[in-house]
Amino acid sequence: MDIITEIEIFLLALGGSICFIVALLALLIEYRSNKRKRAIFTVEMATALLLIADMLAYIYDGNPSIMGYWVVRICNFLNFFLVYWEILGLNLFIGTYTKGEQSMLIHTRRITNILSYFGMGLIVLSQFTGWFYYFDDTNRYYRGPIFFISYIVPMTILILLFITIAKMADDLPWLILVSSLVFTVLPLISSVVQAFAYGLSLFNLSIGISAIIVFALALVDQNVYLRITAATEKNTGLPNAYGYLAEVEKICERKEITQYDAFYFDIVHMGLINRNFGNQIGDYVIKTYAQYIRKSMQKDEVLGRLGGNFFVAVVKRNHTYELLKLLEKVEISLKEMGIDETIAVSSVAGIYQITDENIRPQQIMANVSMAVSIAKNVKKKPYVFLTKELIEEMNEQRQLQEILPRAMENRELMPYYQPKVNLDNNTLCGAEALCRWKQGEEFISPEYFIPIIEQTDLICRLEFYLLHRVCEDIKKWLGKGVDVPVISINFSRKNLGNPILAEEIYNVVKSYDIPLKLVQIEITETIDEYPLEYLKGVVEALQRYGLSAAIDDFGVGSSSIRVLRDVPFDVLKIDKTFVDSLTEKDCKFLRHIIEMAKDIGADVIAEGAENKEQIMVLKDLGCHMVQGYYFDLPLSKEEFETRLQNRIYT
Ligand code: C2E
Ligand code: CA
Numbered sequence: 095m096d097i098i099t100e101i102e103i104f105l106l107a108l109g110g111s112i113c114f115i116v117a118l119l120a121l122l123i124e125y126r127s128n129k130r131k132r133a134i135f136t137v138e139m140a141t142a143l144l145l146i147a148d149m150l151a152y153i154y155d156g157n158p159s160i161m162g163y164w165v166v167r168i169c170n171f172l173n174f175f176l177v178y179w180e181i182l183g184l185n186l187f188i189g190t191y192t193k194g195e196q197s198m199l200i201h202t203r204r205i206t207n208i209l210s211y212f213g214m215g216l217i218v219l220s221q222f223t224g225w226f227y228y229f230d231d232t233n234r235y236y237r238g239p240i241f242f243i244s245y246i247v248p249m250t251i252l253i254l255l256f257i258t259i260a261k262m263a264d265d266l267p268w269l270i271l272v273s274s275l276v277f278t279v280l281p282l283i284s285s286v287v288q289a290f291a292y293g294l295s296l297f298n299l300s301i302g303i304s305a306i307i308v309f310a311l312a313l314v315d316q317n318v319y320l321r322i323t324a325a326t327e328k329n330t331g332l333p334n335a336y337g338y339l340a341e342v343e344k345i346c347e348r349k350e351i352t353q354y355d356a357f358y359f360d361i362v363h364m365g366l367i368n369r370n371f372g373n374q375i376g377d378y379v380i381k382t383y384a385q386y387i388r389k390s391m392q393k394d395e396v397l398g399r400l401g402g403n404f405f406v407a408v409v410k411r412n413h414t415y416e417l418l419k420l421l422e423k424v425e426i427s428l429k430e431m432g433i434d435e436t437i438a439v440s441s442v443a444g445i446y447q448i449t450d451e452n453i454r455p456q457q458i459m460a461n462v463s464m465a466v467s468i469a470k471n472v473k474k475k476p477y478v479f480l481t482k483e484l485i486e487e488m489n490e491q492r493q494l495q496e497i498l499p500r501a502m503e504n505r506e507l508m509p510y511y512q513p514k515v516n517l518d519n520n521t522l523c524g525a526e527a528l529c530r531w532k533q534g535e536e537f538i539s540p541e542y543f544i545p546i547i548e549q550t551d552l553i554c555r556l557e558f559y560l561l562h563r564v565c566e567d568i569k570k571w572l573g574k575g576v577d578v579p580v581i582s583i584n585f586s587r588k589n590l591g592n593p594i595l596a597e598e599i600y601n602v603v604k605s606y607d608i609p610l611k612l613v614q615i616e617i618t619e620t621i622d623e624y625p626l627e628y629l630k631g632v633v634e635a636l637q638r639y640g641l642s643a644a645i646d647d648f649g650v651g652s653s654s655i656r657v658l659r660d661v662p663f664d665v666l667k668i669d670k671t672f673v674d675s676l677t678e679k680d681c682k683f684l685r686h687i688i689e690m691a692k693d694i695g696a697d698v699i700a701e702g703a704e705n706k707e708q709i710m711v712l713k714d715l716g717c718h719m720v721q722g723y724y725f726d727l728p729l730s731k732e733e734f735e736t737r738l739q740n741r742i743y744t
């Protein structure tokens with residue numbers, strides 16, 4: 095045996111063993127699809143057997159024993175046969191990367207398979223002939239007369255495979271692309287060489303090398319793929335939470351994060367879109383929307399989708415307003431989905447301007463998520479910037495939500511009563527109950543805590559608590575024989591969402607067994623969150639139950655005229671800002687409003703009168719009822735009781 099043959103035998107043994115181990119590994123390692131696992135196993139096992147068979151064929155070549163005969167015979171058969179098995183495996187492997195309908199490629203792949211079976215058939219047939227190869231009496235191997243066919247068939251198949259792979263270049267991860275090309279190119283080159291230099295098992299060796307490369311790279315690719323799928327979201331191809339945080343982390347590492355604003359946004363009415371058009375269209379809308387937003391992203395900006403209709407982004411500060419504009423409205427045509435409609439998609443957003451260079455990506459995410467929930471649930475605005483003040487406000491809100499219930503239990507909260515005065519006879523004709531919070535000797539102004547809790551349901555609890563307290567006071571006074579005037583109580587707009595508000599109020603008043611006409615409900619005119627019908631409904635219901643209703647802060651809202659026209663209130667309370675200014679124009683306006691209100695049978699009261707002049711002007715304008723510091727501050731229960739003994743102001 096010459097040295098070259100010895101080297102070859104060694105290489106074949108080595109390659110065969112590696113492929114064998116690799117084939118077993120392929121069985122053990124979790125692959126994405128079982129098909130791919132089977133393909134890799136097939137390629138590697140076929141190659142292992144091929145190389146070992148080739149090695150044995152070398153060793154026994156020319157060995158005249160009976161054993162030599164069978165080894166040379168079987169191994170040479172396997173030598174040709176297994177090449178096809180291997181190609182079938184590779185074809186299957188490539189197929190696992192085929193996406194969608196690529197009928198052209200499916201065709202080529204099918205031809206490759208058919209040719210391989212054909213080649214296998216030829217090899218089997220040739221065993222009974224001396225066409226491809228034969229052995230002499232000493233079992234030495236010779237090429238047959240049409241030996242070249244046994245080369246041309248696999249070479250044709252390899253060229254076909256090469257074409258398939260090249261056409262799939264876009265679909266294949268580049269590692270797989272390169273290794274698959276190696277798999278076809280290396281044997282092709284080696285078979286040309288081997289045609290001239292018979293004896294070197296170049297063909298088989300190159301197949302062995304390529305098979306190892308394919309597997310090794312498939313393994314690497316599997317990891318890359320896993321990392322990518324772990325970081326991207328399927329429908330839109332955008333980074334998911336994990337991928338997004340990783341990208342933001344990179345910006346943080348570059349110490350550039352303070353140049354960015356972070357966004358968290360949420361498509362409004364996504365549920366409605368899904369309900370109206372179905373989930374498939376819903377997915378399409380989200381995908382198209384994501385593409386649209388992505389297009390607006392600049393270099394080094396990150397957009398991610400957290401799932402559902404939740405998106406996150408960090409954008410350069412000078413890009414913030416542009417993105418906000420986009421979030422306001424994006425038009426998406428459903429033509430592609432066969433629906434002749436265009437829907438306007440808008441998002442509600444939370445924005446956080448990043449100022450701290452050392453902030454963690456998770457903290458950024460937490461901040462914007464808080465901002466968007468404030469925008470959605472508290473402020474009810476299309477977007478909210480998370481400022482220091484806002485954070486403070488939210489903290490206070492949280493604290494109040496903890497403390498206030500206890501304050502109510504401890505009766506730290508109580509109504510004060512501010513008299514209302516009839517200007518015709520300067521006599522007390524009613525009062526407004528205003529909330530006071532006494533902590534020790536100190537009073538906390540409602541101006542501080544009411545606006546904060548007005549954004550939560552706690553306000554409703556507070557108001558019912560005060561209603562109880564007022565009813566309690568009225569009952570006590572009545573018991574003492576005091577002539578109690580109408581007392582008005584403030585109910586915030588948050589209550590308008592309660593369809594049985596009037597009934598609940600009625601039940602409370604009724605439970606104290608006091609005349610219903612003594613209780614009046616003040617509701618402010620500015621009711622942006624709810625349609626006017628809600629206000630109208632509540633007022634009508636209150637009146638049905640025998641209670642009366644006043645429209646508070648009249649004249650500052652955007653729908654005053656509609657309120658005047660549509661809501662059958664009992665009392666119109668002119669806002670303090672008019673009383674404060676009382677310009678010529680104000681007076682003209684007020685004169686007509688007062689006249690109109692009286693015309694439709696309602697009373698008019700002005701609030702916040704602090705001096706004689708204002709009183710004079712108001713009287714002149716036809717307003718005969720006033721509430722203000724000029725007559726009285728809000729009074730404690732005891733002070734008010736005393737006032738009730740002496741109702742005339744001089
Ligand atoms: P509001 O309902 O418009 O109440 C009138 C406010 O104007 C009261 O302030 C009252 O003390 C004040 N005021 C009355 N006359 C004058 C005046 O001549 N000059 C000035 N500068 N102010 C005058 P207060 O009691 O601090 O209440 C402020 C706001 O807090 C109320 O405005 C109301 O929106 C809210 N509020 C107070 N108590 C309650 C309550 O029980 N429920 C609800 N929902 N809100 C309440
Ligand atoms: Ca009021």
Ligand code: CA
Pocket residue numbers: 646647667669670701
């Ligand atoms: Ca008011």
